[in-house]
Amino acid sequence: xxxxxxxxxxxxxxxxxxxxxxxxxxxxxxxxxxxxxxxxxxxxxxxxxxxxxxxxxxxxxxxxxxxxxxxxxxxxxxxxxxxxxxxxxxxxxxxxxxxxxxxxxxxxxxxxxxxxxxxxxxxxxxxxxxxxxxxxxx
Amino acid sequence: xxxxxxxxxxxxxxxxxxxxxxxxxxxxxxxxxxxxxxxxxxxxxxxxxxxxxxxxxxxxxxxxxxxxxxxxxxxxxxxxxxxxxxxxxxxxxxxxxxxxxxxxxxxxxxxxxxxxxxxxxxxxxxxxxxxxxxxxxxxxxxxxxxxxxxxxxxxxxxxxxxxxxxxxxxxxxxxxxxxxxxxxxxxxxxxxxxxxxxxxxxxxxxxxxxxxxxxxxxxxxxxxxxxxxxxxxxxxxxxxxxxxxxxxxxxxxxxxxxxxxxxxxxxxxxxxxxxxxxxxxxxxxxxxxxxxxxxxxxxxxxxxxxx
Numbered sequence: 172x173x174x175x176x177x178x179x180x181x182x183x184x185x186x187x188x189x190x191x192x193x194x195x196x197x198x199x200x201x202x203x204x205x206x207x208x209x210x211x212x213x214x215x216x217x218x219x220x221x222x223x224x225x226x227x228x229x230x231x232x233x234x235x236x237x238x239x240x241x242x243x244x245x246x247x248x249x250x251x252x253x254x255x256x257x258x259x260x261x262x263x264x265x266x267x268x269x270x271x272x273x274x275x276x277x278x279x280x281x282x283x284x285x286x287x288x289x290x291x292x293x294x295x296x297x298x299x300x301x302x303x304x305x306x307x308x309x
Numbered sequence: 310x311x312x313x314x315x316x317x318x319x320x321x322x323x324x325x326x327x328x329x330x331x332x333x334x335x336x337x338x339x340x341x342x343x344x345x346x347x348x349x350x351x352x353x354x355x356x357x358x359x360x361x362x363x364x365x366x367x368x369x370x371x372x373x374x375x376x377x378x379x380x381x382x383x384x385x386x387x388x389x390x391x392x393x394x395x396x397x398x399x400x401x402x403x404x405x406x407x408x409x410x411x412x413x414x415x416x417x418x419x420x421x422x423x424x425x426x427x428x429x430x431x432x433x434x435x436x437x438x439x440x441x442x443x444x445x446x447x448x449x450x451x452x453x454x455x456x457x458x459x460x461x462x463x464x465x466x467x468x469x470x471x472x473x474x475x476x477x478x479x480x481x482x483x484x485x486x487x488x489x490x491x492x493x494x495x496x497x498x499x500x501x502x503x504x505x506x507x508x509x510x511x512x513x514x515x516x517x518x519x520x521x522x523x524x525x526x527x528x529x530x531x532x533x534x535x536x537x538x539x540x541x542x543x544x545x546x547x548x549x550x551x552x553x554x555x556x557x558x559x560x561x562x563x564x565x566x567x568x569x570x571x572x573x574x575x576x577x578x579x580x581x582x583x584x585x586x587x588x589x590x591x592x593x594x595x596x597x598x599x600x601x602x603x604x605x606x607x608x609x610x611x612x613x614x615x616x
Binding site for chain 1: 396422437
């Protein structure tokens with residue numbers, strides 16, 4: 172499959188297969204006016220399959236969100252058709268407004284304007300808990 | 310959050326801070342007159358969105374005995390919450406009137422929201438089934454006063470260990486002291502949740518065993534922390550009927566207990582401790598209520614920065 176070469180833009184690579192669309196939604200890429208390509212199930216040496224997002228513009232990315240989805244994701248910054256930077260998002264300590272608390276007894280379920288905030292409580296097991304009620308993110 | 314100190318979760322207090330609070334509480338007990346004017350001119354706002362007899366009155370009497378005064382409400386219907394005001398807005402408004410807030414709310418995390426928005430200290434006075442840190446401080450002061458120490462003892466927790474927030478917090482707090490082991494006494498259906506077993510007990514190599522038999526566990530115990538087994542927690546009515554009487558404390562069940570045993574209960578009790586046990590000197594639960602006032606006095610002083 173052929174996707175046009177990026178001159179100035181971003182390639183989000185090594186997305187776990189099947190999670191590209193989720194990331195597309197989280198990053199609100201549907202709101203961009205530039206070309207965006209989602210490649211699903213691309214061959215990967217490490218994982219067998221991976222998803223890739225190509226964005227034909229250099230935009231501000233939420234690296235916390237990328238790290239939360241998978242710290243194995245890489246971000247290539249392309250300028251003048253060449254990769255000028257390769258970035259590795261890290262698992263963020265706090266993640267805001269991305270995941271929602273499912274605990275029906277949590278204050279966030281009633282006070283709708285409260286920002287849903289989760290903090291990392293176990294880096295090894297990648298456990299995030301709601302800062303209000305301590306419920307584990309699923 | 311700013312530099313203002315709040316108490317939302319007991320785990321945010323260090324062992325040293327807990328020890329300091331206990332030390333202050335003991336000094337208050339010994340020298341009440343020394344503290345009777347410490348909070349003169351200060352106001353405590355008790356924001357209770359659901360009814361509570363003990364906790365609210367304990368906070369209020371604590372502030373009054375420090376020479377301060379109290380404002381607040383005792384149910385959501387008599388507050389602006391009934392008009393739809395958010396907890397965040399209420400916290401900002403009350404910050405204009407009072408010096409410290411004690412909040413009880415049926416929803417988990419409400420006091421945290423208050424703390425994030427208030428410009429005065431916020432104390433969590435119970436948020437649903439989540440946290441109740443001043444109950445844990447009360448329990449720790451009681452154990453200290455009864456035993457003269459917080460380490461080197463066998464603590465039995467009995468009853469509903471699955472949903473009982475006070476038990477989870479007590480296990481977490483006592484696990485930080487040396488030489489503590491636990492006997493967890495409950496029906497299979499109401500055992501401590503996995504996170505307590507794995508994240509607290511196993512993660513810290515705390516010795517513990519689980520049993521369904523209170524009688525079997527009794528001779529080993531230095532502390533027995535009773536909780537209520539509630540009918541609504543059981544899926545099967547037959548299981549409830551089979552197990553409910555097992556966890557009712559009666560004088561005959563104390564036959565094999567140590568003379569130095571201390572029986573605690575966060576109260577209110579319904580029928581899980583027979584009134585006949587009240588006369589036994591090992592029953593500490595009413596002394597525990599009194600300790601709650603002293604430790605809350607110490608906490609108010611600490612959070613207000615009053616020396």
